Amino acid sequence: MDKEKDERKIVYFPNVAGKLVEKGMAALKAKEITKAHEHFSQLLEIEPEHPQGHFGMVLSLVEMGNLSEASERCETMMQQGIGDYYDIFQVYISILVQLGKYQKVVTMIEAVLQENQLPSNIAESLYQLLHFSRQMTSYDLDSEADYDAGHEEDVDKLIDYLESDKTEKQWLAIQKLSTVDEQKSLPVYLTYLNATNKDPLLKSLVLQVLREKELDQEVVVHKFGREIKVNPATLQDIFLQDFSLSVKSKLSDVVEQGNPALFEMCMQIWWHYLFAITPFEAEPSNSSVWAAAVHKVASEMNGEDVTNEDLRMFYEVKPSEFEVAANRIMNIENQPFYRPFE
Incomplete structure (x- = not known):
């Protein structure tokens, strides 16, 4: 015994x-x-x-x-x-996006953002997923959401989606192809990045996928009539860059305490702009210029009264400088598919 x-x-x-x-x-x-x-x-x-x-x-x-x-x-x-709840939450949201459960993504992100307990860098990165998922809930993808990425015919269908005129289908394909064997998905992603007629925001999503996969090779990206070569494995999280955080800090000093709702809109606009232009950087590299520009755009979109003279005093920059930056932001906000505040 x-x-x-x-x-x-x-x-x-x-x-x-x-x-x-x-x-x-x-x-x-x-x-x-x-x-x-x-x-x-x-x-x-x-x-x-x-x-x-x-x-x-x-x-x-x-x-x-x-x-x-x-x-x-x-x-x-x-x-x-x-x-760690928030580490798991981020992975969970990413999985829900891949499963096409966009309404659940919207519901969960909105709930945790309202709690105001998230670490700032996590909250900022969630704004983009919230925005994209809100857009997707207005498009009926139920019939497409059940694709099995392991089936050859479904992979071919997703590749065809990248050539579709509908950016919603391109978005779905990018997410679904991220679960496919890299020998099949990588050439498709690289072709998409190199194309001159594809949505710049969706190209940012492709770069994000390749960065998460730690792709250690140089890729060519065409955006806004410009070309750049980057290595996805070495790309830094745009939400954690010193420059982007400096803009956030200046906006916080001027806006957050007096108008938290406007500050949140400012941050959504700023992260949206950075995400759109990546891997390019915001120019000029003057955080005061961009803080004033974001403040201006957010105020106009939110019906707030703020003059150029106010902004000049708040951020100590000339209107001729931040108005150029504000116009660049508005050009991104006016992209036909990605409008975060409709």
């Missing part, structure tokens, strides 16, 4: 959980997804509540294309308080 008990007793080596986390993350980075899944599964057998084990399992499921299961696991983690 004692022998049977001894046989059933499992003794693990010290720090086995930490080693499994390391192995799992290394396997994910090396695109050895099956191995990663095995490591995280083993970890959860040992420690069923291990936060990194659950998070790693979600990431491996996403890479395997099991988005529904990954989505369910995220929901469970948030409900049970396993891991």
